Amino acid sequence: MKSAVLAKDYPVHKMAEVAIAGRSNAGKSSFINALTRDKVAKVSSTPGKTRLLNFFNMADSYVLVDMPGYGFASRSHSEVLEWHEMIEAYLMTRENLVGLILVMDIRREWTADEELLKKFSDERGFPLAIVLTKADKMSRNQMMSAAMKMKKVSGLSAVFPVSSLKKTGQDEIERYVFENWVKQ
Numbered sequence: 001m002k003s004a005v006l007a008k009d010y011p012v013h014k015m016a017e018v019a020i021a022g023r024s025n026a027g028k029s030s031f032i033n034a035l036t037r038d039k040v041a042k043v044s045s046t047p048g049k050t051r052l053l054n055f056f057n058m059a060d061s062y063v064l065v066d067m068p069g070y071g072f073a074s075r076s077h078s079e080v081l082e083w084h085e086m087i088e089a090y091l092m093t094r095e096n097l098v099g100l101i102l103v104m105d106i107r108r109e110w111t112a113d114e115e116l117l118k119k120f121s122d123e124r125g126f127p128l129a130i131v132l133t134k135a136d137k138m139s140r141n142q143m144m145s146a147a148m149k150m151k152k153v154s155g156l157s158a159v160f161p162v163s164s165l166k167k168t169g170q171d172e173i174e175r176y177v178f179e180n181w182v183k184q
Contacts, residue, residue, distance in 0.1 A: 021067050033164065053090055062182045092124070099181040106138060118156070133162055
């Protein structure tokens with residue numbers, strides 16, 4: 001739909017919005033492309049390419065909002081601070097926002113960054129779901145074990161292993177988001 005930095009530039013619509021957050025190297029763009037079944041988000045071997053809030057129309061049902069990643073991105077300190085301000089302004093003021101998807105590499109541990117995001121979503125009163133990308137890098141038993149561990153450490157029941165490569169898990173998270181957040 002549109003890319004924006006400032007609230008005055010956000011697209012005007014009445015649809016629910018679902019924001020996507022995650023580390024710069026978690027596979028957010030690949031997840032978005034698998035979810036939309038199109039190459040709408042640029043996938044790069046260099047983490048940190050997303051620099052704006054990118055709004056994607058999901059079949060006139062709801063809007064996905066891809067936010068810049070955190071952590072690994074090789075950007076200047078001032079640019080990272082600008083991203084934080086842009087993301088915080090969006091999360092604090094956007095009335096259309098109905099939930100947040102945290103995208104994590106299934107092989108990574110829950111860290112203080114993820115805990116901070118969870119605390120923020122709890123304080124703001126909007127739901128959080130976790131998408132564990134790169135599930136194809138593990139056996140089915142390892143994947144199920146990693147998902148159970150993430151549920152326990154995060155305190156969330158909405159944890160979805162996905163593989164963009166094998167195209168698995170996207171339908172489950174989309175159904176969950178639509179049924180629990182959008183349809184309300």
